[in-house]
Amino acid sequence: MPESEPRLIRGYLEVLAAQLPGPIVEELADGLTETHRSYLSWGLSEDAAAEAAVAEFGSAEEILAGFARVNPARRTARRLLGFGPVVGGCWAAALATSRAWPGSFPARVALGLALVSCIGLLVVAALDRRYRVAFYSGVAGCVGFAALDASLIVGVLVVAGVASWVTALAMAFSSARIALCARAAAAAQQNT
Amino acid sequence: MRAEELKGHLDAVLLATLEGGPRHGYAVIEALRQTTGGRLDLPTGTIYPALRRLEQAGLIAGTWSVVGGRRRREYQLTPAGVRALSGRREAWRDFSAIVTSALENAGLENTACPSPNPA
Numbered sequence: 001m002p003e004s005e006p007r008l009i010r011g012y013l014e015v016l017a018a019q020l021p022g023p024i025v026e027e028l029a030d031g032l033t034e035t036h037r038s039y040l041s042w043g044l045s046e047d048a049a050a051e052a053a054v055a056e057f058g059s060a061e062e063i064l065a066g067f068a069r070v071n072p073a074r075r076t077a078r079r080l081l082g083f084g085p086v087v088g089g090c091w092a093a094a095l096a097t098s099r100a101w102p103g104s105f106p107a108r109v110a111l112g113l114a115l116v117s118c119i120g121l122l123v124v125a126a127l128d129r130r131y132r133v134a135f136y137s138g139v140a141g142c143v144g145f146a147a148l149d150a151s152l153i154v155g156v157l158v159v160a161g162v163a164s165w166v167t168a169l170a171m172a173f174s175s176a177r178i179a180l181c182a183r184a185a186a187a188a189q190q191n192t
Numbered sequence: 193m194r195a196e197e198l199k200g201h202l203d204a205v206l207l208a209t210l211e212g213g214p215r216h217g218y219a220v221i222e223a224l225r226q227t228t229g230g231r232l233d234l235p236t237g238t239i240y241p242a243l244r245r246l247e248q249a250g251l252i253a254g255t256w257s258v259v260g261g262r263r264r265r266e267y268q269l270t271p272a273g274v275r276a277l278s279g280r281r282e283a284w285r286d287f288s289a290i291v292t293s294a295l296e297n298a299g300l301e302n303t304a305c306p307s308p309n310p311a
Contacts, residue, residue, distance in 0.1 A: 023256075027217060027265045028240060034218035035236060058235025066241030072248060187248070 006050035009036060015060045019131045020067055032057055068129045073138025076184040077125035080145060080177065084119070087177060090170035091152060097164055098156065111148075118144035142181040149174035198232070202242055203251075204280035205232075207273055210252060214268035217243060243267055251276050 009032055017025045035056055039049035057063070068074070118141050125138030153171050198205065209215065209223040220243070221236050246252045251273035254265050269277065 023263075023265075024240070024244075026263045028237065030259075030262050030264045031217040031221075031236065031240065033262065056235070057237040062235060063237040063240070066238050067244070070241045070245040070248065075248075 005033070006036070006046055008047070008050040008054055009033075012054050012057075012060060016063060019064050021131070021135070024067060028057075028063070064131065065129065067131055068134065071131055071134050071138075072184065072187050073125045073135045076180065077122040077134075077138045077141060079180065080141070081119070081122050081126060083173075083177065083180075084122075087149075087170070087173040088115075090166060090173055094156065094164065094167040094170040098159075098167055114144065114148055118148060139185065142184055146178045146181040149178050198234070201284070202234075203246060204277065204284065206239070206242055206246060207251060207269065207277040207280070210267055210269045210273070211277065214255075214266045216264050216266045220267070246273070 013025060013029050013032065016028060020028075032053055035053040036049050039052045040046070042049075044052060121137045121141035121144065125134045125141055128134045128137065153174055156167060156171070205224065206220060209220050209227070212223075215223060217240050218236075221234075221239055224232050224234070224239075243252065243254070247254050247267065250270055252267045253270050254267050257264050257266060
């Protein structure tokens with residue numbers, strides 16, 4: 001929004017820009033400018049037209065809540081959290097039957113901590129109403145899970161190979177999860 | 193009509209506004225006003241998340257252009273969006289016919305079949 005725009009509109013867009021990605025704010029700024037111009041063409045003063053345009057747009061809270069609901073990170077996080085117990089159960093069975101559990105105690109602790117951190121990030125992405133917080137938590141959670149899945153697949157292949165159908169199933173689920181994360185990352189790139 | 197009353201039908205209404213060709217957010221709102229005679233009272237800002245949701249669902253596609261030094265996002269129906277609009281239009285006609293029939297014929301039903309006299 002140029003400097004010449006009324007302070008009310010600039011302030012309104014600054015509130016939105018603090019939470020939403022740049023492209024979304026640019027789109028809203030274009031709409032708000034058009035709304036403002038429309039009121040100016042009806043003969044309203046600069047300030048009155050700005051007040052009318054902002055009132056017509058709705059409160060910043062309403063808009064932020066609307067975008068929070070369509071945040072792609074939220075949807076992906078909810079899918080991953082729903083899918084997670086199935087993948088986790090398969091891996092637990094695969095590791096137990098193939099005796100390919102990470103050997104040392106520190107390795108097991110590291111794996112557990114990484115898993116809990118990724119789940120935590122996805123829970124934040126699924127529930128937090130702040131767009132940026134949900135977005136970046138979702139991206140971090142996706143990257144974490146993709147890395148965990150890749151490590152598990154490579155680790156088990158090296159140690160035990162595809163020892164059973166449960167291992168094959170766990171690897172297939174993990175591959176699907178990596179693909180979902182990659183697709184979500186590509187979609188996220190369009191939003192930022 | 194307020195936004196809450198339109199819940200569940202907003203997507204179809206937005207798809208219909210894009211049937212005539214690509215439009216940007218403000219043009220979608222203007223088209224809604226014109227087609228409804230200004231009777232649809234939606235906060236303008238709520239249209240934008242709805243457009244994003246439709247884009248994520250693959251029903252519309254957005255492209256950027258530059259107009260008057262500002263970046264502008266325009267949306268157009270995808271083939272899936274055209275099919276979805278057609279389906280929703282048909283579903284709405286059925287729904288509307290059923291509800292209209294129920295509302296307008298309920299009185300006639302009572303007249304035709306009076307309740308039995310307890311005496």
